[in-house]
Amino acid sequence: MRVNRRPLVHISGAGPAGLAAALTIGKSGGQAVVHEAHAEVGGRFHGDFQGLENWTTPGDVLEELNALGIEPTFEHTPFRELVVYDPVGRESVYRSPDPVFYLVRRGPTPGSLDVSLRDQALASGADLRFQDPCRHLPEGGIVADGPRGSDAIAVGYVFETDSADGAFAAVSDRIAPKGYSYLLVCKGRGTVAACLFEDYHRERIYLERTVALFQEKAGLRMRNERRFGGMGNFSVPRTARRGPMLFAGEAAGFQDALWGFGMRYAMLSGYLAARSLLAGTLETYDRLWKRRLAGLLRTSVVNRYLFEKLGDNGYSRLLARAGGARDVRRWLHTHYAAGFWKLLMYPVVQRAVRSSRREAACGMEGCDCTWCRCQHPSHARP
Numbered sequence: 001m002r003v004n005r006r007p008l009v010h011i012s013g014a015g016p017a018g019l020a021a022a023l024t025i026g027k028s029g030g031q032a033v034v035h036e037a038h039a040e041v042g043g044r045f046h047g048d049f050q051g052l053e054n055w056t057t058p059g060d061v062l063e064e065l066n067a068l069g070i071e072p073t074f075e076h077t078p079f080r081e082l083v084v085y086d087p088v089g090r091e092s093v094y095r096s097p098d099p100v101f102y103l104v105r106r107g108p109t110p111g112s113l114d115v116s117l118r119d120q121a122l123a124s125g126a127d128l129r130f131q132d133p134c135r136h137l138p139e140g141g142i143v144a145d146g147p148r149g150s151d152a153i154a155v156g157y158v159f160e161t162d163s164a165d166g167a168f169a170a171v172s173d174r175i176a177p178k179g180y181s182y183l184l185v186c187k188g189r190g191t192v193a194a195c196l197f198e199d200y201h202r203e204r205i206y207l208e209r210t211v212a213l214f215q216e217k218a219g220l221r222m223r224n225e226r227r228f229g230g231m232g233n234f235s236v237p238r239t240a241r242r243g244p245m246l247f248a249g250e251a252a253g254f255q256d257a258l259w260g261f262g263m264r265y266a267m268l269s270g271y272l273a274a275r276s277l278l279a280g281t282l283e284t285y286d287r288l289w290k291r292r293l294a295g296l297l298r299t300s301v302v303n304r305y306l307f308e309k310l311g312d313n314g315y316s317r318l319l320a321r322a323g324g325a326r327d328v329r330r331w332l333h334t335h336y337a338a339g340f341w342k343l344l345m346y347p348v349v350q351r352a353v354r355s356s357r358r359e360a361a362c363g364m365e366g367c368d369c370t371w372c373r374c375q376h377p378s379h380a381r382p
Helices: 016-027 061-067 113-123 200-218 263-279 284-323 328-336 340-352
Strands: 008-012 031-036 049-053 077-079 081-085 091-095 101-105 127-130 141-143 152-160 166-170 180-186 189-196 223-232 245-247
Touching (some): 016 031, 016 113, 016 141, 016 263, 049 180, 049 263, 061 263, 113 127, 180 200, 189 200, 245 263, 284 340
Parallel strands (some): 008 031, 008 141, 081 166
Antiparallel strands (some): 049 101, 077 101, 081 091, 152 223, 180 189
């Protein structure tokens, strides 16, 4: 009698990319084994709020996730208004009839994106193995174990507050060089942070300036605040495949180079990697992610280059121009779209906007490291 065995897939990392892959595998009749270095999901986060962007496609991000088999059981609050302060403190209010982003929480707490994905993956039959880092995948699998470089860092506080719900941002090289600061408040909890793209060693100073700005301009009030920090990296890889291993999420460099939004890219790439693996057509993965993400990633690199050239005077002009848009979501969609002239600029710009992320590729034949640790001359960076 012939016995049909469920295909077994090993996944390194229980972040959004790895859990989306595990959920996809389970719903398709396979068996996912997820190896996670931390003791629980969301180990890199502290209950901080993040934005699940909703402007890179005309349709709603929650509809896209549903189409991937990911149910929005996590807490998600739609925000249709954003208040932004320019380098001299001028306020601009941007609105859209549709959600610009959904506010979600990260970390190992109930209601977070991470816990919701964990529960859905477990319900699909996934085997989650915590405190079990996966350094080798000799038979292949999916690598989704997070960033491998610091192209930007975030430093901030999570806190309790009696302030009204709201989303605020500020751009100024004095408070967040080449980056931005943000304040997110929802239902008595809040997150305030500075996202820095350079001058990391003065992070404490920039965070103090960020808090002072939002105290003055937005009436920030914090109780029981707790410090947190994080990092991110971006890349437009030539390939997200190494032999029988497929790289997803930030392990592949899939992150918006301009503002650092990456959760949507992570879940989508995890889904695509799982589908390619289950179909036994690993070579299709590069084609699939490039069709959906390559244009966005290349455009974000060009946007990052142009933004870094603006300086404080340029930031003010950019914010004023965005303020003239009736629908900020549509304005953002236009500026994130892979337009002809931005794609034309990309080959030149990519040399100026260099990521600190190391490539996953390895020159050693037969390497099965989930992140290459081989001591080999071809792997050395110039």
